[in-house]
Amino acid sequence: MNLPGLSFEQAPPFSVPLRFFLTAPWFLVLAAALLLWEGPGIFASRWLPAALALTHLFVLGFMAHVMLGALLQILPVAVGVTVPRPRLTAALIHLPLTLGTFALAGAFLGGGPIGFQIAFGLLSLGFGVALAAFHLAVWRVPLVTDTVIALRCALGALLMTVILGLLLGGYFGWGRLSLPIVSLTNLHAVWGLAGWTTLLVAGVAYHVVPMFQMTPPYSQRLSQWFAPLMIALLIAESVLILANWKAMAIWVEAALAMGLSIFAIRTLILLNRRQRKIGDPTLIYWRVSMVSLLASAALWLLTPLVPGWAQTPHLEWLMGIMLIFGFAIAVINGMLYKIVPFLAWFHLQAQLLGQRKPPNMKRLLPEAHIRQQFLAYLTALLLLLTAALYPALFFYPAALALGITGAWLGMNLFSVWRIYRRTLCEDR
Amino acid sequence: MGQITRFMSDGHRHCDELFAAAEEAVDNGDLVASRSRFQAFHTAMTHHFAMEEQALFPAFEEASGNTMGPTRVMRLEHQQMRDVLAAMAAALATDDLEEYLGEAETLLILMQQHNIKEEQMLYPMSDRFLENSGDAVIQAMRELQEDSPV
Known part of the structure; x- marks a missing residue:
């Protein structure tokens, strides 16, 4: 057996992930400022433009920053593959992501089509580079472990989230296509939260929970099947929603919610059985x-x-x-x-x-x-x-x-x- | 799970238990228990490093024809862990329990990210490369463990 692409080299330069981690928290401050500026009326509906701006300050400004920055760091540890030219890759992800988050929030808050066009360009660059780099890495790994499977599923869900987001951004920026906006928005959110976010957390949890908290391991059945099953459900959900089979979609949503519950309950049980006694x-x-x-x-x-x-x-x-x-x-x-x-x-x-x-x-x-x-x-x-x-x-x-x-x-x-x-x- | 992966991963879990026991004693401020439990942990870690560096890694390097790859980085990380273990020993020697806990926290992350690499990649690869000589390598490691001074 040869070892194509296997690299145990430990870490990219500190600046590579750090820029993401130092930027992210300030988007929470920005979200707070937006809330103070808008006042309680923002809670009238999640479909208000200000509410959508707020959501993206959280999910792009905070979550995506840290998640993508952390992936640049953990891929060598978790799957044995480094991302090539880490400094350049990090810069090409971080800067467009930061500016794109500002542009998108600004567009929702009244920037008009031009705002969405700028956000579209910046975010497709940032996520495009990230998706290319990470997918190349996880599909080339020498050994396919449960973590690799979860990461592949998480990154597949990110791809779907980004495509749906860009479709919606393109609609608001250029408006030429006729799209089922409400369905696409719901699917965008479900793929992003129940797909990309949950599956990345799960893939990380398989290691981090047992090893850093010293708990028993997750059962192999869960760590092997949770991510692929969630992806299968997300695909079914998408088909049913787009085909307008609402009655069937409710059952798939119930199954997705059950999946999230099983992962949460399993993790809470493991945490209760931790051996490490100090807080x-x-x-x-x-x-x-x-x-x-x-x-x-x-x-x-x-x-x-x-x-x-x-x-x-x-x-x-x-x-x-x-x-x-x-x-x-x-x-x-x-x-x-x-x-x-x-x-x-x-x-x-x-x-x-x-x-x-x-x-x-x-x-x-x-x-x-x-x-x-x-x-x-x-x-x-x-x-x-x-x-x-x-x-x-x-x-x-x-x-x-x-x-x-x-x-x-x-x-x-x-x-x-x-x-x-x-x-x-x-x-x- | 291959036999090398199982044997070596069990070793990691054993070290984890000893780590947690020592940390608990330090957290309780029990100096006597802290010293004896840290000693047990330190000894187990040193044994584990020795089993890898003297038996498993050479067998892996010979079978894979690669001495500059994964095993080089693993040896490097062993040295990093030895340095932190020395800092923990020094902290206990001067009764500086705060310092011990800070070094222990650092060691825990260093040790577990190292374990992830070994359990996810190096051990499964060893099982493949050493398919026919796995028993002999494990036997060599067992003997090393028994011979090592405590």
Whole structure:
């Protein structure tokens, strides 16, 4: 057996993933600013342009930034393949993604067709480069493991999400095609959240949960079949929605929600059986994330069953907040606290060449700072959920709390980078 | 799962258990238990490195004809872990439990990302390359473990 493309080389330069991680939190602050600017009226419907701008500040500004940056870092570890020319690739993803997020939010907020055209160009460049680089990597791996399968499925779902998003952006930018906008928007969201986001989290969880929290492993049945089954359901859902077979689609949606629940419950059970006895702030983030995933899946299951629920905008907001802010942003926030200090330590020890000992992870980012930011995060989550139900009372506190937790995360990560720079300078 | 993958992954889980036990003692501020449990963990890690560097890696390199590939990086990472283990030992020697926990957190990530590479790629590849000599390699590793000084 030869080893085509197998590379154990450890890591791309620190700047490659770091730029994504340092940018992302400030989009949460921007989302908070948008909420304060728009006022409680934004909660009237998720279809309001301002609501769509807000959603994309979360999913593109925060989530996509960290997820793509992290993939550049973890592919060599998880599947043994590096992305070629990492600096150039990172620049060609990061800059268009950051500018494209601004352009899209601006377009929703009144930038008109030209705004959508600019966003279309920037985001197709950024995601195009990312999709090409990552798909080339995961389809060339020397050994196909469960993680590789989950990553292939996640990246397939990202491809679908991006194609649907570009179709919609193209429609608003040029408007020549006649498209079923509502169906495509719903499919875009489902592929992005139940596909790309959930499957990437699952692929990472198969390793991170058992190894970093020292729990028993996921059952092989789950780690082998969860991602492919979810993809099969997403394809069925797309066909049924586009063919307008709504009655059948409800059953597929129920199966998707069941899939999300099974993954969430399984992970929560494993976390309860962890061997590592000392507290760990990332663990709390994982638990909040999985409880939120379970709650949003339950809401998704129940909505068609309870008369009147499907038409209630509050419930759509509740589900969106739980899925995006409660599930995805929590787990990403928690993981950043492992990734960023570790990478800073890792690159320091490589550059200090054994002449000096690099500061350890808890010196790079004291646990107290992490716990304080977690409290801010939890406050923001609870306030946002209450604000969806009682906007008059809780809207402004929720927006403020969101801004605070975003800024706090941003400063915590920035402080790691500052210590990293200082330690390197002292060496010279 | 091949026999080398199983044998070596079990070794990782054993080291994990000892790591968690030592960390728990340090977190409780129990100096005596901390020292003895860290010693057990340190010894198990050193054994595991020795089994790989003296038996598994040479067999892998010979069978694959590749000494500059995966095993080179794995040896490099062993050295990084030895450095952090030394820092943990130094912290315990000066009763600096905070420092120990910070180094332990760092070691945990370093160790687990290393384990992922081995369990996902290197061990399964070893099982393929060493299909006929797997028993002998495992036997050689067992003997090494018994002979090693504690």
